Amino acid sequence: MRTVLYDYYGDKARMIDFNGWEMPVWFTSIEAEHFAVRRNSGVFDVSHMMRTRFVGDAAGELLDKLCTAQIAKARVGKLIYTYVLNDEGGVADDGIVFKLSQTDYLFVTNACTRDRLRKWFREQSEPLGSRLEVFEEPADRGMIAVQGPGALEALRSTGLADLSTCKRFELVTQGPWIASRSGYTGEDGAEVIADGEVIRGVYAKLLSLGVTPCGLGARDTLRLEMGYPLSCVDVDESVNPLELGGERHIDFSKEFIGKSAITGNAPRRRFMGVMVDEAFVLRGGYSVHGESGWNAKLSSGTLSPVLKRGIGLGLLPAEAKTGEGVTVDVRGSRVRGVVASTPFIRKG
Amino acid sequence: MSKVPAELWYTREHEWLRIEPSGVCVVGITDYAQSKLGDIVVIDLPKPGDRVEQMKSAAVIESFKAVSEIYSPVTGTVVEVNSSLKEDPGLVNRDPYGAGWIFKAKPDSIDRDRGQLLDAPDYQNFVGGQG
Numbered sequence: 001m002r003t004v005l006y007d008y009y010g011d012k013a014r015m016i017d018f019n020g021w022e023m024p025v026w027f028t029s030i031e032a033e034h035f036a037v038r039r040n041s042g043v044f045d046v047s048h049m050m051r052t053r054f055v056g057d058a059a060g061e062l063l064d065k066l067c068t069a070q071i072a073k074a075r076v077g078k079l080i081y082t083y084v085l086n087d088e089g090g091v092a093d094d095g096i097v098f099k100l101s102q103t104d105y106l107f108v109t110n111a112c113t114r115d116r117l118r119k120w121f122r123e124q125s126e127p128l129g130s131r132l133e134v135f136e137e138p139a140d141r142g143m144i145a146v147q148g149p150g151a152l153e154a155l156r157s158t159g160l161a162d163l164s165t166c167k168r169f170e171l172v173t174q175g176p177w178i179a180s181r182s183g184y185t186g187e188d189g190a191e192v193i194a195d196g197e198v199i200r201g202v203y204a205k206l207l208s209l210g211v212t213p214c215g216l217g218a219r220d221t222l223r224l225e226m227g228y229p230l231s232c233v234d235v236d237e238s239v240n241p242l243e244l245g246g247e248r249h250i251d252f253s254k255e256f257i258g259k260s261a262i263t264g265n266a267p268r269r270r271f272m273g274v275m276v277d278e279a280f281v282l283r284g285g286y287s288v289h290g291e292s293g294w295n296a297k298l299s300s301g302t303l304s305p306v307l308k309r310g311i312g313l314g315l316l317p318a319e320a321k322t323g324e325g326v327t328v329d330v331r332g333s334r335v336r337g338v339v340a341s342t343p344f345i346r347k348g
Numbered sequence: 349m350s351k352v353p354a355e356l357w358y359t360r361e362h363e364w365l366r367i368e369p370s371g372v373c374v375v376g377i378t379d380y381a382q383s384k385l386g387d388i389v390v391i392d393l394p395k396p397g398d399r400v401e402q403m404k405s406a407a408v409i410e411s412f413k414a415v416s417e418i419y420s421p422v423t424g425t426v427v428e429v430n431s432s433l434k435e436d437p438g439l440v441n442r443d444p445y446g447a448g449w450i451f452k453a454k455p456d457s458i459d460r461d462r463g464q465l466l467d468a469p470d471y472q473n474f475v476g477g478q479g
Contacts, residue, residue, distance in 0.1 A: 014386065029441070030412045031387045217386065217412055281390055281410045302412060303389050331392075331408065331415065 003047035004142035004196030005203055013215060019111040019232075021048040024215035034221050034305045036212035037185050041148035043206045044214050046184075048111040049143055050095075051193065052121060055104050056132025062125055063097060063105055068241060068258075070251040074099055079169040079180055081249055083241045084109070084117065085258025090237035091244070093117055094229070098171055098178060098193075106178065106193070108143075112232035124257075142199035145182075146206055147189035147214075147222075155179070155190050158205040160198075163190050184219065186226035186347045224302045224311060227273050227342020233284065234271065234299040234313055243267040243315060269296075269315040272322070273344055276337030279303060280330050282312035290316070290339070291325040298328070304344060310335070311344050350380040350475065353445055357421065357462060358471035359403065364445065365421040365465060367458060373422050376449045377409070377440060380475045385411040388437045393429040393451060400426060400453055402461050407450055409440070421465055424455035 001021050009015065013024035024045065026033060036042040054063055060072030069082035080097040093116075095109035109117055118136070125134045146155050156162045161179040166172055168188075171180035177194035192202060207213060220230070229235050229244060240262050241250060252263065274288055282301025289295050294317040301312030312328070322341045327334040352358075357365040362381035366374040382388065390410040400406040400420035407418040429451045433439055440448035455461055466474060 014384075025413070026386055029387050031389075031438075221412060279390065281412070281415075283415075303410075 001048075001139075003045050004140060004199050005045045005047065008200070008203065013213070016216070018048060018216055019114070021111060023048060024213075026215040026217045027213045030215070030217035030221060031305050033212055033214040033218035037148045037187055037214060037218065037222055038306065039149065040210075040212070041146060041150040041154050041189070042212040042214035042218065043203060044145045044147065044216075044219055045142070046145050046191070047142035047199070050109045050111060050114045050117060051137040051141070051143065052107045052109070052117070052134060053105070053137065054107060054132060054134055057103055058128045058131035059103055059105050062128060062132060063107065064254055065256055066121070066124060067097065068246070068250040068256055069097075070254060071097055071099070071105070076101055077170055077172075079171060079182055083246060083249060084120070085241065085256070085262070086237055087258060087261070088237075089240045089258040089261030091235050091239050091241055092120065092237055093231050094235065096182065098180065100171075100173060100178070106137075110231040137193075140196045141194065142196050143191060143193045144199055144203055145184065145189060145191045146211060147183045147185040147187045149188065151187065151189035151211075152181070154206055154209050154211050155192070157209055158202050160192065160202050161190070184228060185222040186343060186345070187222075221302050221305055224300065224313065225304050225306060225343065225345050226347075227313060227344060229271060229313065230300060239315065240267065243269050244271045266318075268318050270318060270320070271313065272316045272320060273340040273342040274298060274301075274312045274314065274326060274328060274337055275307070275340040275344060276310040276328055276330075276335045278310070278335065279308050280310035280335055282310040282328060282330070286312065287329040288312075288314065288316070289327050290320050292319060294320055296320070306345050310337070311340070313342070350378065350383055351445070352378070352468050352472045352475070354468045356445070356468060357465040358468070358474075359419060359421050359465060360474060361403070361419045363419055363421050371458065372427060372452050372454055373424070373458065374449050374452050375406070375418075375421055376444055377418060378471070379444050382441045382444045382448075385409070385416060386413060387411055388440045391433045391437045391440070391450070393431070393433065394426045396426050396428060398426045400424060402464060409437070418450060420453065422453055422455035422458065422461040424453040426451050426453050428452040
């Protein structure tokens with residue numbers, strides 16, 4: 001599948017298949033794009049994200065059943081980070097609900113779980129009949145993320161939206177576009193969802209203002225430095241949200257699918273960071289050995305461009321403690337490191 | 349379009365080989381290879397004195413996305429490695445045929461090894477075919 005920005009890429013980007021989407025992985029260099037976002041501003045095509053509208057008087061009620069976080073009682077104009085659990089309490093996906101009105105919601109979830117969630121949303125909405133409509137955004141709409149210390153100023157300069165008075169995780173919307181102060185990089189910035197023509201226009205203006213076009217490679221190194229889990233890579237349905245440390249995104253005062261399965265069970269493993277002492281690239285599947293005798297595997301990792309050290313994420317046994325010494329098997333060598341708290345780098 | 353200098357020899361695994369007048373051979377990876385790999389962030393070099401065999405792994409390079417072997421274009425003995433790559437592996441991206449060279453080896457028999465290598469036009473055709 002191709003996004004509304006595909007024609008722009010031509011020979012400017014190295015492309016990869018990402019869950020069925022032809023996406024740029026980098027334009028010039030992952031490291032250069034990473035630092036552009038940390039120091040100035042970069043723009044990502046994130047149109048591959050699944051975007052589902054829930055519209056009708058039962059929309060809040062259904063989302064409260066599907067999501068661990070409180071949706072119906074949240075304020076209009078808020079973005080709400082949430083998990084979607086299966087009946088066994090496993091994380092089917094994580095995502096962000098955009099509350100456009102009391103009866104109109106946009107749920108942004110990951111590309112890798114599209115088929116599963118499409119079926120799940122349909123099954124769960126059917127009993128509510130005509131009380132709501134659930135539909136995906138058409139393919140001629142797109143989504144971009146402009147991220148970095150200069151991102152909001154750049155977006156304002158395009159003339160589309162001024163988010164300077166908007167708080168983090170809030171949105172403004174006007175006719176066919178939505179702009180929110182959000183992202184997946186740890187930097188301040190915005191995400192814009194709109195018709196393809198608007199997205200292409202804003203993207204071109206951002207580039208002319210000096211915003212760096214960025215690919216999914218930098219998106220991954222940026223989210224890894226922040227310790228954010230990536231669905232289908234770090235998280236699958238065998239993982240429960242408490243293992244991810246996600247208590248603050250769960251409202252136990254309401255009913256939701258998977259609630260009984262996760263209630264009263266202390267997690268036996270926790271999603272944590274590992275950092276090695278040297279400039280190695282850590283990768284998913286690498287084995288980690290704790291000084292206190294446990295073994296685990298990383299689910300993802302990289303070389304942190306900022307720290308110049310290998311960093312990784314994974315579910316470690318509950319006895320693993322921040323600061324504990326570890327060794328990581330890196331291509332036949334044992335490399336020394338520690339269990340690290342995340343984010344690996346401190347922002348603002 | 350990636351650069352393919354005319355005076356070098358090439359492997360189908362995208363290493364290049366320069367034969368110096370002394371008979372020592374310099375090895376690196378091609379412009380095409382570095383552009384496919386993206387930022388090279390880690391290099392494990394061989395040591396002077398190590399034996400290398402033609403088309404067997406002699407070094408390892410890592411980009412953000414992948415771990416790749418570097419295959420020796422010749423059978424012989426390593427005589428020097430580019431130790432500046434330890435501090436700055438990105439030299440391979442910036443100057444793959446110059447400052448980004450990887451190691452030098454003294455081949456046992458360059459005449460025998462050369463039969464397995466591609467000249468510049470053949471390598472150009474080879475990567476052209478790989479799109």
